[in-house]
Amino acid sequence: MPSPALKPPETFFHSRLFRGLGNEELADLTAICQRRRLSAGEQLIKQHSTAQNVYVVVSGTLMIERLSRSGRRQVIAFAYSGDYIGFTNTEEYEYSVVSLRETELQSFVRREFLALVDQSSTLKANARQIGGNVLAQTLDQLFALGQKKAHERLCFLLAQIRRRQCGTQNADIELIMSRQDIADYLGLTIETVSRAFARLKSMKLIEIVSAHRIRILDHAILEELASVH
Amino acid sequence: MPSPALKPPETFFHSRLFRGLGNEELADLTAICQRRRLSAGEQLIKQHSTAQNVYVVVSGTLMIERLSRSGRRQVIAFAYSGDYIGFTNTEEYEYSVVSLRETELQSFVRREFLALVDQSSTLKANARQIGGNVLAQTLDQLFALGQKKAHERLCFLLAQIRRRQCGTQNADIELIMSRQDIADYLGLTIETVSRAFARLKSMKLIEIVSAHRIRILDHAILEELASVH
DNA sequence: CGTCTATTTGAATCGGCTCAAACCATGTGG
DNA sequence: CCACATGGTTTGAGCCGATTCAAATAGACG
Numbered sequence: 001m002p003s004p005a006l007k008p009p010e011t012f013f014h015s016r017l018f019r020g021l022g023n024e025e026l027a028d029l030t031a032i033c034q035r036r037r038l039s040a041g042e043q044l045i046k047q048h049s050t051a052q053n054v055y056v057v058v059s060g061t062l063m064i065e066r067l068s069r070s071g072r073r074q075v076i077a078f079a080y081s082g083d084y085i086g087f088t089n090t091e092e093y094e095y096s097v098v099s100l101r102e103t104e105l106q107s108f109v110r111r112e113f114l115a116l117v118d119q120s121s122t123l124k125a126n127a128r129q130i131g132g133n134v135l136a137q138t139l140d141q142l143f144a145l146g147q148k149k150a151h152e153r154l155c156f157l158l159a160q161i162r163r164r165q166c167g168t169q170n171a172d173i174e175l176i177m178s179r180q181d182i183a184d185y186l187g188l189t190i191e192t193v194s195r196a197f198a199r200l201k202s203m204k205l206i207e208i209v210s211a212h213r214i215r216i217l218d219h220a221i222l223e224e225l226a227s228v229h
Numbered sequence: 230m231p232s233p234a235l236k237p238p239e240t241f242f243h244s245r246l247f248r249g250l251g252n253e254e255l256a257d258l259t260a261i262c263q264r265r266r267l268s269a270g271e272q273l274i275k276q277h278s279t280a281q282n283v284y285v286v287v288s289g290t291l292m293i294e295r296l297s298r299s300g301r302r303q304v305i306a307f308a309y310s311g312d313y314i315g316f317t318n319t320e321e322y323e324y325s326v327v328s329l330r331e332t333e334l335q336s337f338v339r340r341e342f343l344a345l346v347d348q349s350s351t352l353k354a355n356a357r358q359i360g361g362n363v364l365a366q367t368l369d370q371l372f373a374l375g376q377k378k379a380h381e382r383l384c385f386l387l388a389q390i391r392r393r394q395c396g397t398q399n400a401d402i403e404l405i406m407s408r409q410d411i412a413d414y415l416g417l418t419i420e421t422v423s424r425a426f427a428r429l430k431s432m433k434l435i436e437i438v439s440a441h442r443i444r445i446l447d448h449a450i451l452e453e454l455a456s457v458h
Numbered sequence: 459c460g461t462c463t464a465t466t467t468g469a470a471t472c473g474g475c476t477c478a479a480a481c482c483a484t485g486t487g488g
Numbered sequence: 489c490c491a492c493a494t495g496g497t498t499t500g501a502g503c504c505g506a507t508t509c510a511a512a513t514a515g516a517c518g
Contacts, residue, residue, distance in 0.1 A: 066368065068458055072376040076368060089361030094368060131360060132318025138367050139295065139305060139323060145374040146416030147301040150506070179465065187375030192506055194466055211465060211515080229297055379474070408497065421474055423498055440482090440497060 015056050015082040017126050025120050032116070034107040038062075038099040045086060045097035054113050055085040060103025061176045065184070066095045075185035077137065078177060080164050084130055086110070100176045143228040145187045152225045153186040154196040158206070158214065159226035173214040244285050244311040246355050254349050261345070263336040267291075267328040274315060274326035283342050284314040289332025290405045294413070295324045304414035306366065307406060309393050313359055315339070329405045372457040374416045381454045382415040383425040387435070387443065388455035402443045 018026065036055070038044060044055065047067060062079040076095055079085055085097055085105075117123050144156040161173050175182070179190045186193065197214075200206045205222050207215040216222055247255065265284070267273060273284065276296060291308040305324055308314055314326055314334075346352050373385040390402050404411070408419040415422065426443075429435045434451050436444040445451055 066372055066457075068372065068376070068456065070456075072372075074372040074375045076371065088364075089357040090365055094365055128318040135317075135364055135367065136319055136323055138364065138371060142305065142367060142371050142374065143295055143297065143301075143303040145371065146303045146413075147297070184375075189507060190465075191467085191508080195506090198466080227297065227299075228295075418475060419497075420476085420499085424474090427498080 014058065015084065017056060017084055017123075017130060019126060020122050021120070021126075022122075025116075025123060028116055028119075029108075029123075032108055032112045036105040036107045038103045038105065040099060040101045043096060043098045044105070045093050045095070047094065047096040048092055050092050051086060051088045051090065052110055053086055054108050054110050056106040056108075057081050057083045057085065058104040058106060061100040062097050062103060063100050063177060063181060064095050064097050073184045074187070075177075075181055076141075078161070078185075087127075087131060087134060089131075100181075140228045141185075148228075150186075150188055150192050151196040151199045153188065154182075154193065154200065155205075155222050155225035156228065157182060157186060158216065159223055162216065171216060172209060173216065175212045175214060179211075243287065244313065246285060246313055246352075246359060248355060249351050250349070250355075251351075254345075254352060257345055257348075258337075258352075261337055261341045265334040265336045267332045267334065269328060269330045272325060272327045273334070274322050274324070276323065276325040277321055279321050280315060280317045280319065281339055282315055283337050283339050285335040285337075286310050286312045286314065287333040287335060289334075290329040291326050291332060292329050292406060292410060293324050293326050302413045303416070304410055305370075307390070307414075313363075316356070316360060316363060318360075329410075369457045370414075377457075379415070379417055379421050380425040380428045382417065383411075383422065383429065384434075384451050384454035385457065386411060386415060387445070388452055391445065391448075400445060401438060402445065404441045404443060408440075 018029070021029070038060070044062065057079050059081050062083075062085060064076040064079065064085070066074045066076060068074075078100075079097075086093065088094070117127050140156075144153050148156065158173060161175070165173060177185075179193050182188075183190045183193045188196070197206070197208060200222075201208055203221075205216070205218045205225075207217055209215050247258070250258070267289070273291065286308050288310050291312075291314060293305040293308065293314070295303045295305060297303075307329075308326075315322065317323070346356050369385075373382050377385065387402060390404070394402060406414075408422050411417075412419045412422045417425070426435070426437060429451075430437055432450075434445070434447045434454075436446055438444050
């Protein structure tokens with residue numbers, strides 16, 4: 001029987017990181033796991049700070065961004081339930097992380113976490129796979145920014161969010177982030193993003209239920225425009 | 230004394246991957262290491278093939294690229310001596326790799342290589358660091374494509390190549406790749422790249438010795454324009 | 459209901475793209 | 489050695505997509 005201090009294993013299952021782990025491994029992880037709660041707009045990681053923790057998103061949404069001295073901003077990713085944060089293999093974080101709404105996290109001390117990873121081949125494989133997915137996702141975005149037109153980039157983002165939210169019952173996409181966040185993610189301006197929405201609407205690919213709620217009318221063409229392969 | 234089959238450890242020292250390794254670890258690596266030589270234009274990795282090998286560049290230059298069904302191409306990186314290739318943590322390569330000129334490589338069977346990495350904490354740390362650098366480099370490029378103007382992106386590339394070639398005696402930059410390769414790396418067209426060169430020249434930042442040889446006249450401003458921080 | 463902010467829409471401008479021609483270096487055959 | 493062909497690069501002109509600046513509209517919240 002688990003001691004009272006142990007959270008039930010179910011809380012871990014939302015992330016791929018913990019897939020296939022035995023009870024003992026889960027217990028070890030639980031022992032070094034801290035809960036953390038962020039309110040909307042709160043900063044979790046400050047760019048250039050030393051990488052001391054890794055996190056797993058339990059619920060909510062985070063935004064990973066990079067700011068330059070000149071004031072320009074590139075949004076790198078949006079993280080949802082089950083995503084991992086701070087899986088950097090460098091000394092310091094090269095990005096900031098802020099929450100877009102109330103968000104629950106599991107927090108691990110990096111050093112302790114890596115020690116556990118070393119001991120479990122399953123966990124090691126999972127961590128490797130996650131690292132690979134982070135890079136793969138970044139390469140997809142790189143392709144979109146380098147090769148795609150404004151409305152195609154927007155399809156890229158919509159398709160990506162849809163894939164993350166397909167568990168949800170209804171088909172609508174919820175856009176938690178602002179137009180400015182979308183613009184900085186896609187390397188565009190807010191006006192261009194707004195016009196890209198209008199264009200997709202006029203193409204009958206989407207319906208703009210509200211500024212932050214989009215209904216996809218034609219998945220096939222959306223995916224086609226979003227494709228980076 | 231090393232057996233005749235063992236290559237001298239010196240051949241490994243060009244890459245960060247092998248930094249700080251003991252003789253025994255080097256011997257293990259040597260035992261599973263194959264030499265490979267590519268002539269200019271030859272393909273090393275085909276996109277979507279299963280990831281069976283990892284490589285370290287001994288000499289020469291490689292180009293990592295991704296092609297989409299629609300025929301568009303994004304160049305992801307240029308790899309020089311000491312760089313690693315195929316450090317994917319995914320099942321298959323999501324990019325192609327071709328050589329830009331005669332290139333020498335060390336080749337390892339991925340599975341065997343990872344087994345060795347598991348056994349050596351130094352090698353493990355090195356591999357982790359390298360993985361981190363790959364991601365960091367990709368994030369830099371992402372920032373450049375998303376936020377920078379054509380001539381700034383070119384500065385980004387020039388500064389990057391200079392950093393890799395600073396070991397060479399003279400200050401000139403050698404551009405092994407074609408204008409088309411540069412364009413696809415920076416998300417531009419060849420004409421725009423050419424005009425960006427002309428612009429940097431008129432700004433007296435560079436001198437175009439020949440199409441493939443650039444002399445930097447003002448490092449400070451070049452770095453400023455190239456900066457992604 | 460009014461204020462504040464986010465988003466959309468419009469008009470003008472600009473940067474990068476397209477298409478076309480010129481230029482240049484290299485190599486080949488007469 | 490020169491004439492010519494070839495592929496890569498540069499330059500020019502016009503166009504189009506994205507940005508900029510400005511104003512209108514829509515939502516959120518007191």
